[in-house]
Amino acid sequence: xxxxxxxxxxxxxxxxxxxxxxxxxxxxxxxxxxxxxxxxxxxxxxxxxxxxxxxxxxxxxxxxxxxxxxxxxxxxxxxxxxxxxxxxxxxxxxxxxxxxxxxxxxxxxxxxxxxxxxxxxxxxxxxxxxxxxxxxxxxxxxxxxxxxxxxxxxxxxxxxxxxxxxxxxxxxxxxxxxxxxxxxxxxxxxxxxxxxxxxxxxxxxxxxxxxxxxxxxxxxxxxxxxxxxxxxxxxxxxxxxxxxxxxxxxxxxxxxxxxxxxxxxxxxxxxxxxxxxxxxxxxxxxxxxxxxxxxxxxxxxxxxxxxxxxxxxxxxxxxxxxxxxx
Amino acid sequence: xxxxxxxxxxxxxxxxxxxxxxxxxxxxxxxxxxxxxxxxxxxxxxxxxxxxxxxxxxxxxxxxxxxxxxxxxxxxxxxxxxxxxxxxxxxxxxxxxxxxxxxxxxxxxxxxxxxxxxxxxxxxxxxxxxxxxxxxxxxxxxxxxxxxxxxxxxxxxxxxxxxxxxxxxxxxxxxxxxxxxxxxxxxxxxxxxxxxxxxxxxxxxxxxxxxxxxxxxxxxxxxxxxxxxxxxxxxxxxxxxxxxxxxxxxxxxxxxxxxxxxxxxxxx
Numbered sequence: 001x002x003x004x005x006x007x008x009x010x011x012x013x014x015x016x017x018x019x020x021x022x023x024x025x026x027x028x029x030x031x032x033x034x035x036x037x038x039x040x041x042x043x044x045x046x047x048x049x050x051x052x053x054x055x056x057x058x059x060x061x062x063x064x065x066x067x068x069x070x071x072x073x074x075x076x077x078x079x080x081x082x083x084x085x086x087x088x089x090x091x092x093x094x095x096x097x098x099x100x101x102x103x104x105x106x107x108x109x110x111x112x113x114x115x116x117x118x119x120x121x122x123x124x125x126x127x128x129x130x131x132x133x134x135x136x137x138x139x140x141x142x143x144x145x146x147x148x149x150x151x152x153x154x155x156x157x158x159x160x161x162x163x164x165x166x167x168x169x170x171x172x173x174x175x176x177x178x179x180x181x182x183x184x185x186x187x188x189x190x191x192x193x194x195x196x197x198x199x200x201x202x203x204x205x206x207x208x209x210x211x212x213x214x215x216x217x218x219x220x221x222x223x224x225x226x227x228x229x230x231x232x233x234x235x236x237x238x239x240x241x242x243x244x245x246x247x248x249x250x251x252x253x254x255x256x257x258x259x260x261x262x263x264x265x266x267x268x269x270x271x272x273x274x275x276x277x278x279x280x281x282x283x284x285x286x287x288x289x290x291x292x293x294x295x296x297x298x299x300x301x302x303x304x305x306x307x308x309x310x311x312x313x314x315x316x317x318x319x320x321x322x323x324x325x326x
Numbered sequence: 327x328x329x330x331x332x333x334x335x336x337x338x339x340x341x342x343x344x345x346x347x348x349x350x351x352x353x354x355x356x357x358x359x360x361x362x363x364x365x366x367x368x369x370x371x372x373x374x375x376x377x378x379x380x381x382x383x384x385x386x387x388x389x390x391x392x393x394x395x396x397x398x399x400x401x402x403x404x405x406x407x408x409x410x411x412x413x414x415x416x417x418x419x420x421x422x423x424x425x426x427x428x429x430x431x432x433x434x435x436x437x438x439x440x441x442x443x444x445x446x447x448x449x450x451x452x453x454x455x456x457x458x459x460x461x462x463x464x465x466x467x468x469x470x471x472x473x474x475x476x477x478x479x480x481x482x483x484x485x486x487x488x489x490x491x492x493x494x495x496x497x498x499x500x501x502x503x504x505x506x507x508x509x510x511x512x513x514x515x516x517x518x519x520x521x522x523x524x525x526x527x528x529x530x531x532x533x534x535x536x537x538x539x540x541x542x543x544x545x546x547x548x549x550x551x552x553x554x555x556x557x558x559x560x561x562x563x564x565x566x567x568x569x570x571x572x573x574x575x576x577x578x579x580x581x582x583x584x585x586x587x588x589x590x591x592x593x594x
Contacts, residue, residue: 018555019549019552020554020566021551022450022551022569023567023568024569024570026387029569032451033386033390034383034386035523036572037407228511229515230517231515231516231517231542231543231546235519255522256510256522257506257536258503258507258536261507
């Protein structure tokens with residue numbers, strides 16, 4: 001197939017006033033088709049069916065570009081895949097990096113290790129967080145730049161530092177049991193930090209943090225269910241809600257690319273508890289009255305949410321730039 | 327291992343017409359039938375498909391052509407991923423056909439339930455990006471930076487341009503965070519289900535707002551299209567891709583994974 005067939009079809013944004021027509025042109029949709037056919041479809045019973053088995057079925061290049069695999073690995077979202085895809089990803093991730101028995105990569109992302117020798121140099125590679133270790137490894141030429149057993153890590157804190165270019169960069173300081181520490185940077189240091197803490201079951205940043213500075217935390221965050229409306233009814237979706245000190249409430253499902261809920265304090269008119277079937281043990285949910293209509297959320301921590309949302313400062317009506325007519 | 331394997335394309339309701347086209351590399355197709363459902367397969371004599379990317383692309387297209395034809399002829403179809411191959415059992419001596427038929431028999435009710443759920447639906451994909459340059463053109467910060475560029479030495483200019491791009495990107499990202507919930511709820515109102523997906527095709531000079539697979543009642547595709555036209559008219563800097571209709575590839579989920587489980591416990 002000619003490469004030109006793969007250029008993204010901006011032309012599909014039709015300039016007609018009637019309904020936009022979807023395109024099935026394989027030239028435009030091939031990358032999408034590849035993604036779905038390689039990753040979706042019926043999950044067949046593994047006992048009878050060999051799927052990817054032990055054969056790297058397709059050229060690594062193609063496979064690696066599919067379905068944001070990289071992104072999902074960066075975000076430690078392996079669990080979103082079926083066993084076989086995970087096995088395949090684990091193998092391809094660790095082909096150049098020996099793993100111990102039962103060791104699995106949880107997340108991997110571009111990262112650097114600060115080598116604190118006479119010169120002090122950043123050595124680029126990739127951070128691999130496994131269920132046993134944190135590793136900074138360079139693929140070519142292959143060298144493990146730094147590694148530590150998760151058990152040996154006593155704390156991980158983030159701090160900001162000005163890079164040579166003058167930009168503020170978030171770094172991670174990892175302290176080991178023997179008292180030594182090391183500094184690493186990573187593509188998404190904040191996220192890596194939370195993954196390490198989760199994996200290691202370390203507490204959030206300690207109050208006595210030395211050079212560590214943490215962003216001012218949210219007022220409240222935690223598990224929340226959001227009742228999303230579809231053409232035929234509504235569905236409870238699980239995710240996390242965050243309420244900032246400014247009163248902005250957001251809710252995001254781990255399956256979504258951005259928060260699906262975003263309620264500015266000025267948009268929130270009132271909060272009412274109300275009886276409604278929901279996935280928690282509570283009989284009640286919260287109905288958030290907003291200028292875009294009512295939104296229902298449920299939480300195992302409903303009372304605290306109600307309190308936190310209820311004491312939002314009432315603001316005068318502001319015209320929001322939204323255009324959703326409801 | 328005992329003999330030939332079966333390469334599986336799709337599961338269709340029992341009694342549906344078998345596809346008339348050929349499969350991958352011209353392989354003749356047949357069905358393996360159980361009481362409730364049938365599998366569309368070809369007899370396979372080699373290992374899973376493996377080769378250069380261009381070959382894989384061709385195979386995947388041929389695979390999807392088969393699913394497409396099933397989808398056009400049968401009331402409903404469960405697409406099977408590329409390279410799913412059934413084999414016989416060494417222990418029992420059962421052939422691949424025996425094995426596959428037994429699986430279809432054992433899971434027939436579950437498969438049929440899902441086929442019924444998906445009858446009359448299509449998958450459509452919506453991608454909405456914002457062109458950073460176009461979107462931010464009237465922002466004071468951007469116009470000021472652009473004015474600053476005029477008559478600057480190339481070195482300084484490069485730095486300023488970099489800064490300009492960063493500012494444009496930030497402004498557009500902020501807007502994307504604001505627009506996502508709105509677009510999502512408007513699109514969801516036209517869908518039975520909606521699923522975000524990650525895409526590796528990073529849009530050049532643009533910020534991705536939303537990339538969603540939509541399960542839509544096939545008869546209502548034009549309503550989703552009309553909503554997108556509306557969005558396009560409101561936001562000229564939006565670049566909208568609208569793909570499909572496809573068989574419901576992203577909504578098969580028969581093994582009661584997380585999403586289905588939530589749907590069951592939580593739907594109202």
